[in-house]
Amino acid sequence: MTIKIAVLPGDGIGPEIVAEALKVLDSLCTDFGLAVETEHALIGGAAYDVHGTPFPQETLTLCRAADSILLGAVGGPKWEPLDYSLRPERGLLGLRSELELFSNLRPAVLYPQLVAASTLKPEVVVGLDIMIVRELTGGIYFGKPRGRRINEHGEREGYNTLVYSESEIRRIAHSAFQIARKRNKRLCSIDKANVLECTELWREVVIEAGKDYPDVALSHMYVDNAAMQLVRNPKQFDVMLTDNMFGDILSDCAAMLTGSIGMLPSASLDKNGKGMYEPIHGSAPDIAGRGIANPIATILSLAMMLRYSFDDAVLAERIERAVQTALDQGFRTADIASEGTVEVGTAAMGDAIVAAL
Amino acid sequence: MTIKIAVLPGDGIGPEIVAEALKVLDSLCTDFGLAVETEHALIGGAAYDVHGTPFPQETLTLCRAADSILLGAVGGPKWEPLDYSLRPERGLLGLRSELELFSNLRPAVLYPQLVAASTLKPEVVVGLDIMIVRELTGGIYFGKPRGRRINEHGEREGYNTLVYSESEIRRIAHSAFQIARKRNKRLCSIDKANVLECTELWREVVIEAGKDYPDVALSHMYVDNAAMQLVRNPKQFDVMLTDNMFGDILSDCAAMLTGSIGMLPSASLDKNGKGMYEPIHGSAPDIAGRGIANPIATILSLAMMLRYSFDDAVLAERIERAVQTALDQGFRTADIASEGTVEVGTAAMGDAIVAAL
Ligand SMILES: CC(C)[C@H](C(=O)O)[C@@H](O)C(=O)O
Ligand SMILES: CC(C)[C@H](C(=O)O)[C@@H](O)C(=O)O
Numbered sequence: 001m002t003i004k005i006a007v008l009p010g011d012g013i014g015p016e017i018v019a020e021a022l023k024v025l026d027s028l029c030t031d032f033g034l035a036v037e038t039e040h041a042l043i044g045g046a047a048y049d050v051h052g053t054p055f056p057q058e059t060l061t062l063c064r065a066a067d068s069i070l071l072g073a074v075g076g077p078k079w080e081p082l083d084y085s086l087r088p089e090r091g092l093l094g095l096r097s098e099l100e101l102f103s104n105l106r107p108a109v110l111y112p113q114l115v116a117a118s119t120l121k122p123e124v125v126v127g128l129d130i131m132i133v134r135e136l137t138g139g140i141y142f143g144k145p146r147g148r149r150i151n152e153h154g155e156r157e158g159y160n161t162l163v164y165s166e167s168e169i170r171r172i173a174h175s176a177f178q179i180a181r182k183r184n185k186r187l188c189s190i191d192k193a194n195v196l197e198c199t200e201l202w203r204e205v206v207i208e209a210g211k212d213y214p215d216v217a218l219s220h221m222y223v224d225n226a227a228m229q230l231v232r233n234p235k236q237f238d239v240m241l242t243d244n245m246f247g248d249i250l251s252d253c254a255a256m257l258t259g260s261i262g263m264l265p266s267a268s269l270d271k272n273g274k275g276m277y278e279p280i281h282g283s284a285p286d287i288a289g290r291g292i293a294n295p296i297a298t299i300l301s302l303a304m305m306l307r308y309s310f311d312d313a314v315l316a317e318r319i320e321r322a323v324q325t326a327l328d329q330g331f332r333t334a335d336i337a338s339e340g341t342v343e344v345g346t347a348a349m350g351d352a353i354v355a356a357l
Numbered sequence: 358m359t360i361k362i363a364v365l366p367g368d369g370i371g372p373e374i375v376a377e378a379l380k381v382l383d384s385l386c387t388d389f390g391l392a393v394e395t396e397h398a399l400i401g402g403a404a405y406d407v408h409g410t411p412f413p414q415e416t417l418t419l420c421r422a423a424d425s426i427l428l429g430a431v432g433g434p435k436w437e438p439l440d441y442s443l444r445p446e447r448g449l450l451g452l453r454s455e456l457e458l459f460s461n462l463r464p465a466v467l468y469p470q471l472v473a474a475s476t477l478k479p480e481v482v483v484g485l486d487i488m489i490v491r492e493l494t495g496g497i498y499f500g501k502p503r504g505r506r507i508n509e510h511g512e513r514e515g516y517n518t519l520v521y522s523e524s525e526i527r528r529i530a531h532s533a534f535q536i537a538r539k540r541n542k543r544l545c546s547i548d549k550a551n552v553l554e555c556t557e558l559w560r561e562v563v564i565e566a567g568k569d570y571p572d573v574a575l576s577h578m579y580v581d582n583a584a585m586q587l588v589r590n591p592k593q594f595d596v597m598l599t600d601n602m603f604g605d606i607l608s609d610c611a612a613m614l615t616g617s618i619g620m621l622p623s624a625s626l627d628k629n630g631k632g633m634y635e636p637i638h639g640s641a642p643d644i645a646g647r648g649i650a651n652p653i654a655t656i657l658s659l660a661m662m663l664r665y666s667f668d669d670a671v672l673a674e675r676i677e678r679a680v681q682t683a684l685d686q687g688f689r690t691a692d693i694a695s696e697g698t699v700e701v702g703t704a705a706m707g708d709a710i711v712a713a714l
Contacts, residue, residue, distance in 0.1 A: 089551045124476045158558030159520040166513045194446045201515030227610040253584040
């Protein structure tokens with residue numbers, strides 16, 4: 001069976017890092033009999049430049065038809081002056097929403113080779129391995145009503161709506177419980193139930209869903225405390241379950257604890273496990289085109305794809321081990337370089353990983 | 358002129374730590390001629406237990422009549438099962454809202470004596486001195502409509518509204534610019550303008566307000582990136598301006614960078630500079646009544662009161678220096694104790710600071 005992958009390089013360093021992931025994919029096809037068909041499409045600013053929209057219909061059509069999606073990154077200062085509806089981010093948000101990719105998995109893992117890159121003391125982060133499960137198609141990102149208006153005092157006013165229905169909460173809660181079950185069986189659900197009614201319902205429904213998982217230890221934490229605990233003692237967490245907005249904030253905080261955001265992949269899955277895979281980091285316009293970006297997060301996103309969408313843990317681990325080998329050999333891109341290591345560019349890092357496959 | 362201070366010890370460790378701040382205040386009255394009248398009132402769970410409400414009318418009346426308010430902390434597991442409207446937090450939120458204490462100042466300062474207490478590497482945090490200016494009476498904390506309903510599919514649904522008018526944004530922006538002016542003249546405003554229309558208006562109005570402060574360098578950062586940058590390189594920040602919800606999360610994260618959340622005071626001011634002063638930390642029900650809580654954040658809140666509400670920088674600095682002296686003498690409460698220091702209880706720490714005044 002041939003797997004169809006839609007490839008969306010996007011903006012900034014997107015094309016460079018995606019190219020390295022495709023090298024890895026090619027090598028898996030040649031050497032390990034993986035059967036894959038890839039087709040490229042535009043998204044974000046790159047799509048706007050050609051089609052006048054960050055999310056062209058043909059990109060959506062391709063993504064719908066594909067078995068899986070590999071994305072680079074979107075955005076950049078060039079498109080910031082554009083109207084809201086035309087910005088690169090709308091492409092990404094549109095894709096998440098149209099394909100109902102509600103379950104966003106964001107691991108924050110510390111690579112033993114990169115302990116020195118963390119700003120935290122080694123004893124606080126060595127062995128760190130958190131999985132953040134973020135709701136991705138609801139909450140304040142998509143809630144209506146939203147927009148701007150003139151209020152009764154004649155002033156400008158901006159408004160957004162945080163809204164969740166029980167079914168939206170329930171399905172992401174089940175995702176999180178199932179993932180916790182495969183890990184250390186501890187799930188911490190994040191809310192602000194002491195202030196926001198919407199997240200009070202969140203807590204209630206998570207507790208209800210938890211009845212199906214008596215083997216998973218469920219706890220709850222206010223979002224402000226969670227931000228604090230991530231800094232104080234991040235290893236207390238196994239799986240964290242968050243809404244869309246809190247997950248955006250906490251997952252970036254957690255990723256930075258590892259000191260190597262250029263290393264972290266992510267998956268965004270629909271209810272059938274079809275998914276979009278992308279690095280956690282952004283499009284880094286400042287270093288785009290210079291051949292120095294770290295392709296590892298994108299390569300590890302490919303590994304996540306094999307594991308989650310194609311149930312091929314063997315090839316996924318092969319990629320992950322190859323990344324470890326390249327690191328053990330001392331190869332580092334600029335963002336993770338330290339004394340005594342060999343600084344290489346994007347392509348050389350990709351080559352080293354392919355060689356280690 | 359006699360200053361009237363309303364004293365609201367609240368719950369948990371609140372009464373213990375407020376008692377030490379009052380010792381310091383007494384000493385200032387006796388030795389430095391400060392003329393103060395204090396009157397106590399109940400708030401939070403303590404008020405609920407007596408009056409059946411976390412925010413009794415007589416507490417509000419006292420606070421309105423007072424020149425300034427000193428608060429301990431509210432909340433605890435005992436009151437968590439209560440209905441939303443009766444929880445201790447409603448007392449605090451009610452006070453903020455009724456007195457229009459819209460400007461919440463939350464310093465995150467690393468004490469040189471406590472570098473070892475931070476989970477971050479010394480080079481990342483030594484010299485850290487951030488002031489977070491958080492909008493405190495608007496946004497999603499107070500926005501309407503809010504609540505729970507049954508949606509058109511017959512499901513439970515929870516909702517809250519993030520809403521800001523330009524005048525709400527403008528007044529907090531001016532607070533922040535004025536504070537930046539007295540510090541290092543750099544202001545970073547936090548938003549999620551790429552996703553939320555409400556915070557797009559936030560950015561617009563902050564830019565408009567900034568025209569009056571050409572000497573202050575204004576920048577903007579998305580909230581997810583801010584959470585990341587606080588961990589990566591917190592010293593890049595001078596003053597951070599946030600809405601209510603983002604400020605709740607980021608200020609706790611920033612506070613924890615210092616490793617000594619038991620040390621950090623806060624001020625919540627109205628448009629005339631009248632304020633409520635309280636430690637950043639919570640009511641710590643787990644250690645309440647044991648005489649081991651750290652009173653320093655509350656004592657420093659008193660210093661903030663003297664500086665911001667009574668323009669008495671001299672006495673404020675006297676308190677701050679006394680705290681430094683007690684630390685230099687090696688006194689530490691349990692939360693900040695380390696090898697080679699003298700562990701003391703709440704009262705002994707208060708005494709040491711009074712002695713150093
Ligand atoms: C680019 C932006 C719309 C996006 C988000 O806020 O979800 C990004 O920050 C992320 O976390 O994937
Ligand atoms: C207790 C709670 C309502 C409060 C808030 O969310 O504002 C607290 O977390 C704070 O930051 O002062």
